[in-house]
Amino acid sequence: MSLDSDVIVDRRRMRRKLTFWRVSAAVVAIAAIAAIGVLVSPRGQSAFTRAGSIARVNIEGLIRSDRERVAALERLESSNAAAVVVHINSPGGTTAGSEQLYDSLVRLKAKKPLVVVVEGLAASGGYIAAIASDHIVAQQSSLVGSIGVLFQYPNVAELLKTIGVKVEEVKSSPLKAAPNGFEPTSPEARAALDALVKDSYAWFRDLVKSRRGMDDAQLEKVADGRVFTGRQGVDLKLVDELGDEKTAVAWLVEQKNVKKDLPIRDYKLAPRFGDLTFLRTAASITLDALGLNGIAHKIEQAGVAQAVDRLSLDGMLALWEPGGTN
Secondary structure: OHHHHHHHHHHHHHHHHHHHHHHHHHHHHHHHHHHHHHHHOOOHHHHHOOOOOEEEEEEEEEEOOOHHHHHHHHHHHOOOOOEEEEEEEEEEEEHHHHHHHHHHHHHHHHHOOEEEEEEEEEEOHHHHHHOOOOOEEEOOOOEEEOOOOEOOOOOOHHHHHHHOOOOOOOOOOOOOOOOOOOOOOOHHHHHHHHHHHHHHHHHHHHHHHHHOOOOHHHHHHHOOOOEEEHHHHHHOOOOOEEOOHHHHHHHHHHHHOOOOOOOEEEOOOOOOOOOOHHHHHHHHHHHHHOOOHHHHHHHHHHHHHHHHHHHHOOOOEEEOOOOOOO
16 A cells, blocks of 8 residues: 555656656747747847948738837937838728828938838728838739728627617716717717718828829829729829839939948837747747647637737728728
């Protein structure tokens, strides 16, 4: 009996030691991966301490207000970069975030020659960012435009009625917190939202008109919310030239007297650890290999947040979605 107890105790000790070494190995592996990521990742302004470089800035995905992005672009203003090429691939986002990005790029353009390259999409808020530049280059099949704004909100009033739930509220005035999604939208609330949308739309139209040098007739052709291909965009004055980054650099050389054959270096707008996707994936693989499958599964599930990123946008939107004309 004593022998059996000793065996059980020894097994427990071995399990604890095995778990300890597994966790230790995982921590070491993750730390090593993080260190490699730090070494290979661009370091923002430090990459441009030497004169004679063109900064490549990438604007991708949904656009929202971002103070770190503003600060990064301000650092780029005072860097030794000779010029800036801004690559945009975005369906837009919030109007406030798009306006903030536009203002930052305008300030940057006042200090550095700047050109925009539309990778695949510069729609709605993405196009607001693009017109900060004096020259827009797009591929023939790129999509641009979607000049318009919207205000979206879910309304679950019918669902609540079906399941027998009623939301009570006390508010200071009829339009406070309207619409709230728990009851049908009143005509007064809808009229107030309509006024917001129309005012933001007028701002967007005026911005396009002034920045792209359009008259009223030209503006009417492009301001109905549609997207256009890069080829169409040239004739419609939404785009200046068809091409890619090489085309953009050639424009900088010819029109802004930027030296030919300068190296192009990526300039990160996010902190060096702002995007930990690579680290999360590596950690998941490492833990899985060490037999800690449960932890790995939880880490993988964290990526689900990206699928609902669209739902986190609040307020007025300058956003294009396939299937819509926003």
